[in-house]
Amino acid sequence: MSSDSSSTSGDEFTNPNPNPNSTSKPLEDQFASAALTEPDNEPPEIQESPNGVVNGSVSENNHGEIERNERGGAVGSNLEARQSVRWRRTNSEVEVEAPSSPSSSGYAGERGSSSGSGSSGGFEMIGGGIGGDDDEIQEVSNVDSIQDSQASWMPGKRHVDEDDASLSWRKRKKHFFILSNSGKPIYSRYGDEHKLAGFSATLQAIISFVENGGDRVKLVRAGNHQVVFLVKGPIYLVCISCTEEPYESLRGQLELIYGQMLLILTKSVNRCFEKNPKFDMTPLLGGTDVVFSSLIHSFSWNPATFLHAYTCLPLAYATRQAAGAILQDVADSGVLFAILMCKHKVISLVGAQKASLHPDDMLLLANFVMSSESFRTSESFSPICLPRYNPMAFLYAYVHYLDVDTYLMLLTTSSDAFYHLKDCRIRIEMVLLKSNVLSEVQRSMLDGGMHVEDLPTDPLPRSGTLSPHLGQPRDSPESFREPFVGIGGPAGLWHFMYRSIFLDQYVSSEFSPPINSPRKQKRLYRAYQNLYASMHDKGIGPHKTQFRRDENYVLLCWVTQDFELYAAFDPLADKAVAIKTCNRVCQWVKDVENEIFLLGASPFSW
Amino acid sequence: MASRRRMLLKVIILGDSGVGKTSLMNQYVNRKFSNQYKATIGADFLTKEVQFEDRQFTLQIWDTAGQERFQSLGVAFYRGADCCVLVYDVNVMKSFDNLNNWREEFLIQASPSDPENFPFVVLGNKIDVDSGNSRVVSEKKAKAWCASKGNIPYFETSAKEGFNVEAAFQCIAKNALKNEPEEDIYLPDTIDVVGRQQQRSSGCEC
Ligand SMILES: Nc1nc2c(ncn2[C@@H]2O[C@H](COP(=O)(O)OP(=O)(O)OP(=O)(O)O)[C@@H](O)[C@H]2O)c(=O)[nH]1
Ligand SMILES: [Mg+2]
Numbered sequence: 001m002s003s004d005s006s007s008t009s010g011d012e013f014t015n016p017n018p019n020p021n022s023t024s025k026p027l028e029d030q031f032a033s034a035a036l037t038e039p040d041n042e043p044p045e046i047q048e049s050p051n052g053v054v055n056g057s058v059s060e061n062n063h064g065e066i067e068r069n070e071r072g073g074a075v076g077s078n079l080e081a082r083q084s085v086r087w088r089r090t091n092s093e094v095e096v097e098a099p100s101s102p103s104s105s106g107y108a109g110e111r112g113s114s115s116g117s118g119s120s121g122g123f124e125m126i127g128g129g130i131g132g133d134d135d136e137i138q139e140v141s142n143v144d145s146i147q148d149s150q151a152s153w154m155p156g157k158r159h160v161d162e163d164d165a166s167l168s169w170r171k172r173k174k175h176f177f178i179l180s181n182s183g184k185p186i187y188s189r190y191g192d193e194h195k196l197a198g199f200s201a202t203l204q205a206i207i208s209f210v211e212n213g214g215d216r217v218k219l220v221r222a223g224n225h226q227v228v229f230l231v232k233g234p235i236y237l238v239c240i241s242c243t244e245e246p247y248e249s250l251r252g253q254l255e256l257i258y259g260q261m262l263l264i265l266t267k268s269v270n271r272c273f274e275k276n277p278k279f280d281m282t283p284l285l286g287g288t289d290v291v292f293s294s295l296i297h298s299f300s301w302n303p304a305t306f307l308h309a310y311t312c313l314p315l316a317y318a319t320r321q322a323a324g325a326i327l328q329d330v331a332d333s334g335v336l337f338a339i340l341m342c343k344h345k346v347i348s349l350v351g352a353q354k355a356s357l358h359p360d361d362m363l364l365l366a367n368f369v370m371s372s373e374s375f376r377t378s379e380s381f382s383p384i385c386l387p388r389y390n391p392m393a394f395l396y397a398y399v400h401y402l403d404v405d406t407y408l409m410l411l412t413t414s415s416d417a418f419y420h421l422k423d424c425r426i427r428i429e430m431v432l433l434k435s436n437v438l439s440e441v442q443r444s445m446l447d448g449g450m451h452v453e454d455l456p457t458d459p460l461p462r463s464g465t466l467s468p469h470l471g472q473p474r475d476s477p478e479s480f481r482e483p484f485v486g487i488g489g490p491a492g493l494w495h496f497m498y499r500s501i502f503l504d505q506y507v508s509s510e511f512s513p514p515i516n517s518p519r520k521q522k523r524l525y526r527a528y529q530n531l532y533a534s535m536h537d538k539g540i541g542p543h544k545t546q547f548r549r550d551e552n553y554v555l556l557c558w559v560t561q562d563f564e565l566y567a568a569f570d571p572l573a574d575k576a577v578a579i580k581t582c583n584r585v586c587q588w589v590k591d592v593e594n595e596i597f598l599l600g601a602s603p604f605s606w
Numbered sequence: 607m608a609s610r611r612r613m614l615l616k617v618i619i620l621g622d623s624g625v626g627k628t629s630l631m632n633q634y635v636n637r638k639f640s641n642q643y644k645a646t647i648g649a650d651f652l653t654k655e656v657q658f659e660d661r662q663f664t665l666q667i668w669d670t671a672g673q674e675r676f677q678s679l680g681v682a683f684y685r686g687a688d689c690c691v692l693v694y695d696v697n698v699m700k701s702f703d704n705l706n707n708w709r710e711e712f713l714i715q716a717s718p719s720d721p722e723n724f725p726f727v728v729l730g731n732k733i734d735v736d737s738g739n740s741r742v743v744s745e746k747k748a749k750a751w752c753a754s755k756g757n758i759p760y761f762e763t764s765a766k767e768g769f770n771v772e773a774a775f776q777c778i779a780k781n782a783l784k785n786e787p788e789e790d791i792y793l794p795d796t797i798d799v800v801g802r803q804q805q806r807s808s809g810c811e812c
Contacts, residue, residue, distance in 0.1 A: 265675060286623060286673040287645025373644035374628075378669075381683075382648020383676075397648075416685075418651075 163195035175240040176257060176296060179203060180273060186235070186281045187261075187292055193282055203238050207231065219247050230254040234273035235261070245526065246533040249306055253299050256360065260295050262387040263364045264288055266394055294371035295364070300522045302344060302363070306529045307564075309499050309506040310359045313345040314449045317594040319440045323348040324598075326431040330410065330424045336395065337411040338428075341366055342441050346598060347406070358388035359504050365397075369407060375399045379425075381418045384411075400425050402432065406441055448510045449596065452489030452496065455581070456588055491581040492570030494553065495524060498589045499564040500597060507589060507596045515568070523552070528566050531557050535564070547575060556582055563589075614653075614666045615782040616686055618716075620708045621693035622701040623672030626731040629765035630693065631669045634775045639766050646671040649683050656779050665779055677711070684716035689725045689782035691774075694743070696730045696762070702743045702751075709755065725781035726758045729774055734764040 162169035169191050177196075178187040183204030185193040207229060210217040220227040223242075228250040230237040237254040265284055272279045299305050312320075327338040327350040336355055340347040344366050351357060365384065369375050383394040398410040398421035408428060410421045432438050494515055499506035511521055535544060535557055546557040554569040556578055565586060569578050593599065619627045628646050632638050635654045650669040655662060668683050670676065684690075690712050694701040709726065718724045730748050733741070745762060752758040759781065761774040 283673075284675045286675070287647075287671075372647045374647045374650060374671075377632075377650060377652075379651040380648055381651065382671075418683075 159190045160192050162191040164191070164199040166191070173242050174296075175238075176254070176292075177203065177236075177238040177240075178257065178261065179236050179238070180277075180279065180281060181208075181234045181236060182277050184278070184280055184282075187285060187289075189293065189296055204236065207236055218251075226250065228254060230258065232258050233267075233270050234277075235270075243526075246530060248533045248537065249529050252306060253296075256295060256299075256305060256364065257292065259360060259387045260292060260364050260367065261285070262391050263361075263368055263385050264291070266385040267387075267391040290371045290373075291368050295367050298344075298363075298367060300525065301518070303497055303506065303508060303525055303528060304344070304359065304363050306532050307497070307499050307506050308359050309504050310362050311345050311506050311508065312596060312598050313342045313347050313441060314444050314447075314592075314596050315347065315440055317599075319435075319437055320348055320598060322435040323432065323437045324350060326428050330428060333420075333424065334414075334417070335410050335412055335421065335424060337409070338424075339365075339409045339411075340406070340428075340432075341409070342406045342445065343370065347437070347441060348598060355389075357386070361386040361388045365409065369397075369399055369409065375407070376401055379422065381421075383415070386411075398422065398425065402429060402438060403442070405445065406438060450507065450509045450588070450592070451512060452493045452509050453512060455489050455493065455584060456591075457490065491577045492554070492573035493578075493581050493585070494568045494570060496565065496567040496582075496585050497528060498566075498585070500593075501562055501564070503597055503599070505597050524568055527553065527555060527568070531555055531566060532564075535559050547578075549575075554578055558582060558586075613662075614664045615688045615779060616666045616668065617689045617691060617778055617782055618668045618670065618684055618687045618712070619691045619693060620670055620712060621672055622695070622698070622704050623674075625672065625693045625695040625698070625701050626765045627672065627693050628669050630729065630731060630763060630771060630774075631667055633765045633768050633771045635667070637768070639768070641766075645673060648676060654775075656775075658776075658779055658783060663779065663783065665775075665782070684712055687712075687716055687718070688785045689727065689778050690716075691727050691729060691778055692758075693729045693731055694748075695732045696741045696743045696748075697732055697735050699742045702730075702748065705751065722756065725785050726755070727774065727778050727781060728752050728758050728760045730760070730762045731765060733762050734767050734769065 159168065159172075164170070172190050174189070176187070176189040177185070177200065179185050179200045181204065183197075183201040185196050185200040187193065188196050206220075207217055211231075216231065217229050219229070224244070225240060225242045226247065228239045228241070228247060230251060235258065237258055239250045239254055241250055269281060269284065272281070304310055315323075323340055327340060327348055330338050331350045331352045335352065337349065337351050337357055339349040339357075339362070341349075344363075346362070349357065349362075365386065368384065374380060380397075380399045382397050382399070384397045385391065385394050389395075393413075395411045395413055396415050396417060398412070398418065399407060401407045408425055410424055412421060489512075495509050495511065497506055497508040515521055515524055531546065531548070535546065544557075544559045546555070548555045549571060551571055553571055554573045554575070556565075556567045556569065558565045563586070565582055567578070567582050567585060569581075589596070619631060621627050623645065624643065628644070628650070629639060631650075631652060632640075635652050646669055648671060652667045652669065654665045654667065656665050657663075668687075670683060690709075692705050692708055694705055696702075705728065713721045713724065716724075728748065728751075730743065730745070735741070748762075749760050752760045759777050761770050761777065763770040763774055765771060
């Protein structure tokens, strides 16, 4: 069962490439400057990550023609113009690039704001020290934030004092709104909903105007802004963004926001609107601002939001099995889903016969639980709805934190089940303690997952019986990795993400220098997100590759029926070597899949 | 298992969102207060060991969410309650007006055997705010309402300053205990159980 994807490993990757040994053009010719694609009328420090490079070239990339994509790209029709702008740098500049240096690479320089105080009066710094979020971009050189880009983000709604008349409100790069089809505001990312009633009415007017013509409005472009609409019965969702993310990505984000709303209220709110079109929904969402703002924040750090897959905490196979066994035990006693998670990573999960959890539901549930402080203080019992499981009905969730990061969720259909679930939890907790699962979890949190620096140079001997942690001994991680600091892994590999299609799971390498600030991480995710959108834009074959080079990265994407691999390299990386490295990454993932994925069933489920 | 339930006194805290239910519970159980509002989701569940007339009991406190969308949730939580605490904010008239709804809703959903004599306790919270200058519900008015509902005990509290919180919960425990049939308390197998629970709770509290 674990060898599902092995058939497409090995050298196949190089086959779809029509010309693997193509002699490279001079590097400068291959680079179109992304930094220079920024619209001129926007102060640079406000501008979203400049990967407009990828955005807009979507239709091109669908052909999967490697050489063509290699030109990097530019926004749609401006292709020619962009191409003429060359971006140059010498190798030595690359080599001296230090994580916090604002000057050397495309990372910080084009923003001109990466020195801590560099906000230079930009309005986006109204958010002050909050940092790290979608619009309040800030360089954080704090070591902690390297591991976890959530670290610097503070929950809760901000800028409540704003409304559509405020300059600052108008300049925010990404707005999200929920409103009713009568134009009543339900949620706004920024500003006070009630003060935005007029603006909401305008949005409603646009939507109904088009609907009256028997049509549907999906996207409006205005200058460098995109307005994306999603109509869900009586609920309208709107995103206004100048982040240059593809339409599909923004629409996917609106779908998740709608899902989050259903998780809190179920679809039965529709009935309230049927009875009373003027129904005011805001009170029903009381106290849930944090849930939405944390979801919106996760659009910029959590790849699960666009991969539609979940990720596991790396654990020894036996440890995960032990956790799965006790969860299975409980699931057999009338619990619908038993889920053990550590932050946003799954330790183990089990569903009662046939019940299966959609990765999006898991994302929304974990977001709901982690963003609501209330769950951390004591045992809780709350109605929740899993929109992909059944959007009409509530389930009941028993939630209990076993330690600071690790929490257990037991879902049931019965509103009376609190005491039963509490007993289940006590049993589970005992077993987990006895079998050291919780201490293993803590250790895995410290060790982290796959580090590109550890990519094995030679394939592991197949006959080897040793199973070192993720393929390499990690006894003294710091000293071991020292020689690599600042340059990523072998062959200029900086980062990768691997999504297993059958498992609905992905694994993402830990961030290491030079991708070491939340801002750089976010930019990389945006680049992946663009890549994802272009690869999933209808009609793709079973094997598809894409190779892009711009001044930020070399990006490589490889999609097969079994998996998708996204990898980022140093922009100067050699293409042939990069492709070889991707093959090694796939092999590595397969070698350690026991530890990084939740593989099928525990022994009891069949 | 059955005997353990008898040693538990189940207390439900009800009231509008933001009146300070969670804060009161936190002040009572953990002696902590935070100015930050963190909406309760569904219901939170906490236990506290109490000493009363030389015996140990476990107060099982259900801190419910005052947010509107949870109001249909009642049955799951209210059933089997030994005492119901109604909280309002002395600075918000509506939270006081709503006490009646909370009380009636509770009686409907929990359907206690003797609704007339079911023990309630009313707390008027946040008396510290603006040194009482922004207060809109007078003590007299609150007491009159309590008297009209069968002499419900009334306390004025400040979760922030810890004022009257201990006293209020003492009264809550006493009233919850009154609701419990006498003979249940003296079952022979309760002694182990008490021991076990003491252990567990001391583990939790430190
Ligand atoms: N000054 C003052 N503030 C208080 C007092 N009690 C609570 N607060 C504040 O009032 C706000 C709401 O308190 P909570 O305890 O969360 O209210 P709640 O009743 O549990 O609200 P829900 O969980 O939504 O039902 C918080 O910001 C508290 O800090 C008090 O006695 N004095
Ligand atoms: Mg509360």
